[in-house]
Every structure is written in structure tokens, then in C-alpha cells.
Amino acid sequence: MDHEAEAHRTDLMTITRYVLNEQSRHQESRGDFTILLSHIVLGCKFVCSAVNKAGLAKLIGLAGETNVQGEEQKKLDVLSNEVFVKALISSGRTVSLKAILLGFVDPVLLIQLGRHVLIWIQSTSQCILVSEEDEEATFVDPSLRGKYCVVFDPLDGSSNIDCGVSIGTIFGVYMVKDKDNVTLDEVLQPGKNMLAAGYCMYGSSCTLVLSTGSGVNGFTLDPSLGEFILTHPDIKIPKKGKIYSVNEGNAKNWDGPTTKYVEKCKFPKDGDSPKSLRYIGSMVADVHRTLLYGGIFLYPADKKSPNGKLRVLYEVFPMSFLMEQAGGQAFTGKQRALDLVPTKIHQRSPIFLGSYDEVEEIKALYAAEENTA
Ligand code: FDP
Numbered sequence: 022m023d024h025e026a027e028a029h030r031t032d033l034m035t036i037t038r039y040v041l042n043e044q045s046r047h048q049e050s051r052g053d054f055t056i057l058l059s060h061i062v063l064g065c066k067f068v069c070s071a072v073n074k075a076g077l078a079k080l081i082g083l084a085g086e087t088n089v090q091g092e093e094q095k096k097l098d099v100l101s102n103e104v105f106v107k108a109l110i111s112s113g114r115t116v117s118l119k120a121i122l123l124g125f126v127d128p129v130l131l132i133q134l135g136r137h138v139l140i141w142i143q144s145t146s147q148c149i150l151v152s153e154e155d156e157e158a159t160f161v162d163p164s165l166r167g168k169y170c171v172v173f174d175p176l177d178g179s180s181n182i183d184c185g186v187s188i189g190t191i192f193g194v195y196m197v198k199d200k201d202n203v204t205l206d207e208v209l210q211p212g213k214n215m216l217a218a219g220y221c222m223y224g225s226s227c228t229l230v231l232s233t234g235s236g237v238n239g240f241t242l243d244p245s246l247g248e249f250i251l252t253h254p255d256i257k258i259p260k261k262g263k264i265y266s267v268n269e270g271n272a273k274n275w276d277g278p279t280t281k282y283v284e285k286c287k288f289p290k291d292g293d294s295p296k297s298l299r300y301i302g303s304m305v306a307d308v309h310r311t312l313l314y315g316g317i318f319l320y321p322a323d324k325k326s327p328n329g330k331l332r333v334l335y336e337v338f339p340m341s342f343l344m345e346q347a348g349g350q351a352f353t354g355k356q357r358a359l360d361l362v363p364t365k366i367h368q369r370s371p372i373f374l375g376s377y378d379e380v381e382e383i384k385a386l387y388a389a390e391e392n393t394a
Pocket residue numbers: 146177178179180181268302303304305307330331332336
């Protein structure tokens with residue numbers, strides 16, 4: 022890349038311009054997705070700004086603490102929830118504040134956003150925990166519903182907040198099948214039915230990576246313009262990679278194929294060099310590196326967590342969608358991740374995603390184990 026020329030580039034492809042260009046390719050499109058995305062982008066900008074100020078503004082630490090003025094402080098992930106909901110309702114055509122605040126109690130909240138329906142799914146990393154059995158959806162009046170469902174983790178990797186490590190927002194978008202009869206089944210669909218998916222990483226720069234089903238593009242926030250600019254067009258993950266990314270502290274509880282794969286990364290027998298281990302412990306950052314540099318990210322099942330840790334709807338699916346769109350693969354240990362049909366909104370799944378050849382190796386190890394069983 023000619024960096025000097027880039028620095029003087031005046032024809033800036035903002036994320037809005039990019040999505041409008043995409044929209045113009047679909048004659049039937051009425052701009053609904055562009056409106057929806059612009060609200061997601063606003064939420065990301067706001068969270069980015071809050072993350073950057075976290076230490077100064079006393080946004081780190083536990084929710085429920087009070088500052089010197091006696092004001093209650095909000096933990097960053099609680100704030101992010103509020104920020105996203107409020108950014109998304111800023112169209113001014115939405116439910117009352119009471120209903121929004123309810124969203125912090127109910128893990129799922131259906132919000133009418135003008136012509137859109139937002140299904141807001143809180144990750145259990147939020148400060149209010151609701152047991153699996155108590156999870157209920159709040160639905161708005163059917164006459165007000167629109168055509169999109171958005172599944173979100175507003176601040177993923179929250180255990181990293183207090184030490185300033187990269188964290189992110191993950192999202193996926195589904196089209197409502199029947200807006201007059203909206204049920205949770207709208208999001209209990211295989212990931213391959215997503216219309217779009219993406220993440221925003223709050224790191225050394227703020228990067229939003231998006232796929233609307235025709236490749237993957239990365240946009241970096243220019244703080245002076247307040248705009249996301251296309252900086253990583255048509256991202257393709259390298260076919261093979263030299264990095265593996267996993268929490269090896271769980272190794273004693275792994276199954277056979279995972280153990281064999283990681284062993285091979287460290288002690289290759291085919292004359293290859295050993296792979297490097299990189300594990301940030303923040304999914305957005307680990308997946309972002311994997312997407313750009315190649316390799317594999319895995320959060321496998323283990324004896325203590327037979328379904329792994331990561332959540333299907335707002336972690337596994339959006340990241341798997343992006344990986345496939347970039348030419349990689351995503352596998353659960355049993356099947357293509359995007360074919361999985363979730364039965365619960367907070368369902369977990371093991372996941373292996375990344376470079377095509379690396380995931381092929383994992384698939385072969387699982388197939389071999391199945392054949393010997
Ligand atoms: P966190 O617990 O900090 O919110 O699912 C959330 C997540 O982070 C992912 O972002 C991350 O990849 C994973 O959990 C890390 O889990 P371990 O600490 O078990 O490695």
C-alpha cells in the first residue's frame with residue numbers, strides 16, 4: 022500500500038457511503054438496513070469514546086459504587102447496554118424509557134425502532150443476571166414491529182475492561198419472517214440465515230468489521246472526522262496460519278481431538294515450524310487478529326463445560342459468518358457452526374474458527390475420533 026498516497030486520500034469511503042452503495046445494488050431496498058446500521062455505528066462510537074475515557078471518568082470497577090460526589094457509577098458494560106439501546110432509539114419512534122430500563126432486568130427486550138424490530142439480547146456478563154429459566158422476551162405492539170432482529174453482545178471481553186485490554190461489540194442481523202407474528206423463533210435460526218454480522222473492536226484504534234453477505238470489510242474510526250473510513254477492503258483470511266489462540270489453562274479437561282491439534286501446533290511432526298500462541302482472552306481481539314493474520318481461534322468443549330463457553334447467537338454466529346465470508350471456516354466439533362440451530366437464546370457452543378486449512382485439520386481429527394468410536 023502507498024501510505025503517503027493513503028494519507029492524502031480525499032475520496033473517503035465512509036461506512037454509510039459503503040452501505041448506501043451496497044443498497045443501490047438491490048432495487049427493492051428502501052434504506053431500512055442503512056438506517057439500522059447507522060444506529061449501530063452510533064452506539065459503537067459512543068462506547069468507543071466511553072472506553073477511551075474509562076479510567077478518567079471512573080467507568081471501570083464494579084457497578085453500584087459511588088463516586089466522590091455520591092453519584093452512582095456505572096460499570097462500562099452496563100453503560101454500553103444503555104448507550105446502544107439509547108442510540109438505537111434515537112430515531113424518536115420507540116418505546117418508553119420504562120420499557121428500556123426493563124431491558125436491564127429482562128435478558129431479551131424487543132424494541133420497536135421506527136420500522137425496525139430490535140431484539141436486544143444481553144450477555145450474562147451484565148450486572149443483572151437472570152437464570153436460564155426466567156428468561157423472557159418483552160414484545161411491543163405487533164402493529165409497530167419492523168423487519169429486522171439484531172442480536173448483540175454490547176461489550177464482549179468484559180473481564181478485560183479494568184486493565185485496558187481491547188474489548189468489543191459483536192452483532193448479527195436477521196430479517197423477521199412475519200412481522201405480525203414475531204416470536205423468539207426469529208432468532209432461534211441457524212447462523213447461515215443472518216443478513217449481516219460484524220464487530221467493533223475498541224483497541225489501539227477503533228475498528229468496525231462488517232459483512233452484509235458479500236465479503237468482509239473493515240472500517241477504522243477517524244477520531245478527527247468521527248467517521249468510520251474503509252481501511253481494510255475485502256478482507257480475506259490467509260488459507261493457513263502460524264498462530265493458534267486458546268485458553269490452554271483448560272487443557273487438562275480437553276477432549277482428544279483438541280488435545281491432539283494443540284499438541285501438533287507445538288510439536289509438529291511434518292517438518293513445519295511450531296505455531297505461535299497468542300491469547301488475549303477477549304474474543305473480538307483474538308478473532309480480529311485471526312482474521313487479519315490467519316491461524317485458528319478455539320474455545321473448545323471441556324469436561325467442565327461440555328458446551329464450551331461462547332454464546333451461539335451473539336458470539337459464535339456473527340464471528341463464524343465473518344470467517345466464512347472471508348474465506349475461512351467455523352466448526353463446532355460436530356458440524357459447520359452456521360448450520361447449528363439454537364434452541365435457547367443464551368445457548369453456548371464449542372467453536373473452532375479461522376484459516377481454512379487449520380479448521381480442516383480440526384475437522385479431520387474429530388472425524389477420525391468418530392470413526393474409531
Ligand atoms: P469475558 O469472559 O471477559 O467476557 O465470552 C466472553 C469472553 O470474555 C470472550 O470475549 C473471551 O474470548 C472468553 O470469554 C474468554 O474466556 P476465558 O477467560 O475462559 O479464556
